[in-house]
Amino acid sequence: MSPELDAILGLVRQRTGVDFSRYREATVERRVANRMISVGARSFGSYLVKLEADQDEARHLLSRISIKVSRFYRHTPTFEAVRQRVLPLLAARRKPLRIWSAGCGCGEEPYTLALLLEEANVPGTVLATDIDPQALEAAQRGLYTADALAELPAALAERALLELDDGKRPMFAVRDEVRARVRFMRHDLLFASAPGDGMFDLVSCRNVLIYLQRDVREEVFGALRRAVRPGGFLCLGEAEWPSTPLDRQLTALSRQSRVFQVGLEGSNEAGP
Secondary structure, eight states, X not given: OOHXXXXXXXXXXXXXXXXXXXXXXXXXXXXXXXXXXXXXXXXXXXXXXHHHHOTTHHHHHHHHHTOOOOOTTOSHHHHHHIIIIIHHHHHTTOSSEEXXXXXXXXXXXXXXXXXXXXXXXXXXXXXXXXXXXXXXXXXXXXXXXGGGGTTSOHHHHHHHEEEEOOSSSOEEEEOHHHHTTEEEEEOOTTTSOOSOTTOEEEEEOOSSGGGBOHHHHHXXXXXXXXXXXEEEEEEOOTTOXXXXXXXTTEEESOSSSOEEEETOOSOSSOOO
């Protein structure tokens, strides 16, 4: 890592409390460069000067490095697996259910999970966490454009969201009964303990781990797995797969989704 980029990340850490040193260097460098283009900086050195002069720029860079690309019901096979198999299986064992959406971004994923609880009429709550305060503020507002709904089945969209007409572009607000199931909290997966070992029936952390250095990724994998109750489930992103030691503790629910059951061994597919 160049001295200038190291200084940039050090200033972000000082001003926001977020340390990106354990993320993949190529990812961090690319996203810093992207932010530089937005503000017209031609080099890491000139961007560092701007960062030092502008107290708000560290927050903007934090949001750019931890960029949020999500939608309701993103990667349909995963949410269909949760809807049709995971929630019925969990609800048959215990209620209320506790779900953790780690790296929740602007809220599309935790609200989707809350919607599925609401649709199934299953008591339960969703803890939604992220490192970016601006993303959490957006999530708490619960307002989305039509693009965020592209993968959400129409019947579920009608149940979860209320269309607002402000005379400009359509906006959609999360309905109160869905919002009431979600609690947002700032949390850093890399440096803070999980909200609780063995406390959650379902933990979802999707498309976060691929941006971490390999040893850090395995460390976070382990923390996520420990947060799940025996017999509970862990959801990962489409490009993510457990490391070899965790393979022995997790059983894939299906080959299409990235949903794994914790504590079942000796079979290729989980659940009845």
